[in-house]
Amino acid sequence: MTDHAILSGKRVLLVIAGGIAAYKSLDLIRRLRERGVTVRAVLTNAGGRFVTPLSVQALTEHTVYQDLWSLTDESEMGHIQLSRAADLVVVAPATADLLARMAAGMADDLAATVLLATDKPVLVAPAMNVRMWQHPATQANMALLERRGVRRVGPNEGVMACNEYGPGRMSEPMEIVDAIAAHFADAAHKPLAGRRALVTSGPTHEPIDPVRYIANRSSGKQGHAIAGALARLGAAVTLVSGPTRLPDPPGCAVVPIETAREMLAACEAALPADVAVCAAAVADWRVAGASDRKLKKDGGGPPALALAENPDILATLSKAGERRPALVVGFAAETGDVVATATAKRARKGCDWIVANDVSLGTTTFGGADNTVHLIRESGVESWPTMGKDAVAARLAEAVAAHFQTV
Template sequence: MSTLSDKRILLVIGGGIAAYKSLDLIRRLRERGAAVTPVMTAAAAEFVTPLAVGALAARRVYSDLFDREDEQDVGHIRLAREHDLVIVAPATADRMARLVTGLADDLAGAILLATRAPVLMAPAMNPAMWSHTATRRNHLQLIEDGVRFVGPGKGEMAEKGEAGTGRMAEPLGIVAEVEAILAPPARPLAGRSAIVTSGPTHEPIDPVRYIANRSSGRQGHAIAEALRDAGASVTLVSGPVSLPDPDGMVVRHVETAGQMLGAVEAALPADVAVFVAAVADWRVATESSRKIKKTGEGAPALALAENPDILATIGHHAERPGLVIGFAAETDDLLENARSKLARKGADAILANDVSPAGGVMGGADNTIRLVTAEGVEDWPTLAKSAAAKRLAAWIAARLGRKGSA
């Protein structure tokens, strides 16, 4: 059976050059079994024709809030209520702002206010518009209101010489997020146990200061939730993050790398361990019990000591899990460093991602992963971290299944 068989999806096509991608998105959704009802804004019709959209969807295209025939039965409410998911792609800065303020002066706006279904937005706009304070504020408010997002990604813009974050997610990336929202839950990891590390570690210098990494914990927490949803019994070992503890699992809170290693070892044995945490490589050799003060004589000398390598320790542990997965967060030589890490640390797989500041991965909502194993490299599209987590959970289930049948 197709992954989206019998699912009804309403697709709002916004007004932007990325509207051309909506044509491929319709095709990708339909080939997975979904029925797609298109709603075009007036601006969308400047970029793609209703004829092309309707032909690909094999359905009528809706656009007019005040259509006499449709509104005899309050058509915008009917459209809002008879679908399992509403996608807005492309979601322009204007459309995001309209939803935040509750405007419903066109068909798309009325549907978005009236629907009880999940809403998934795929933003697309010039990088300057995406980074504007108003758009960032609207993005955060919509997330708080329960709207899901996929993208935007980074790349060349339609405007000559423009590049940055603002490209609409590719259709396959949007489909992956749709499947994560709508696909029937499978529990292929039922009866399995998993350990996941997440977030940064804080290595104290004195009672006030510490050494840390720029990790929000979003990817690690999402992986823990995906493994739980797949049926695994999960222990999440979390460094200091601002995220709430996920339900349905054991959560161990730690501060330092040493504490994280201790919590991981205490959770053994396990079937799988996924090391997502951005562990500080170094700590101060001797923590000061008092705040270090400026003296006017220059910076104090801080002797550093190397932190334990949690991935390598568990990769070569007497109670090594059947599947050990690490992350390689790199700014240079991504695949070379990931392959080296795979061999040195006794891992079965390394998920390599570029954490250069321009990429926005650290603390961001999306991730672009290259899965490195002894068999080769598997490139994943840019995905929302929740969708990347579900994809990894499916990969883990398949890998453990092969091990179990070997």
């Protein structure tokens, strides 16, 4: 499908901030209008020093909004309505100042207020001096915004207006058009819309005493990536996560837990669901009688720890009766004879699919960026090449979507 077909009839609210790259925004408006996009514009006071309201109005053929306190504008289209009347909000150029105010949730001018009040997706095209872009504050602000679901295009490398070279140049108008088209193409591909997904991720921590616990090496990267991938395909995702250092995947309702028993309770509370993906590395055992005080060395040797078996979350969800998800996917982290062991686990647990991987020492599966998996179904085994965990998650999410399209 061409970008003309994807973009025709779409509505974009363009926020033009103050930077020399603002001149590119005029061409961006023209390119979008050529593709059938309705463009309204918010021009900051600083932006108005680089492009004139008259130029922007002539190209958009709509009122240009500048003043938060304009009684005329507020009576015709208040900032709340303005923030929600578009399909997408685009900030181009997105200056370091505006990114900082977005990250802080400020509402000190019309642009910042619109961005805070909007319930629509936001795409930013950063543009600033290379040192400003590389400054830890700007990088932290951008990372925070991306965790909140803000999309980014650029910046590009090149010569700056200040004659320095490096990343910081705003993307070219057609690059921004392509990013806008990609956003709407992604939004159209929502095969799991209307489906509910439950995903478990991370390790569990089973207390020995108030300061010590039994755990494993799981980072949660694969489970979190799967939750995010299912959400991107339109599923309403509940992510039940043990302790990790990962940001919450955009679009997911996250339930933090620590122990296996807490994870099971959270999973049962999240039912009904259409699909459950049990990617967490749940501790098989817990200390039967965890101490409420720190265990001390007293010269009598190490304490004897009596272990009790933790609940089997995968098996419980697979046998949940009327509340059983239509598709239950387990994970098998094995250290030898991976496919045969995981195939037997699938039959024993009663789940529909098992994703098996090798977590032997030296594989770097736990905590690493890559994974090598085998998808085991009743119809057979599908071995995937080594790929990044995000790619594994995307492929598994597409397999889940394909499953529901055939049932």
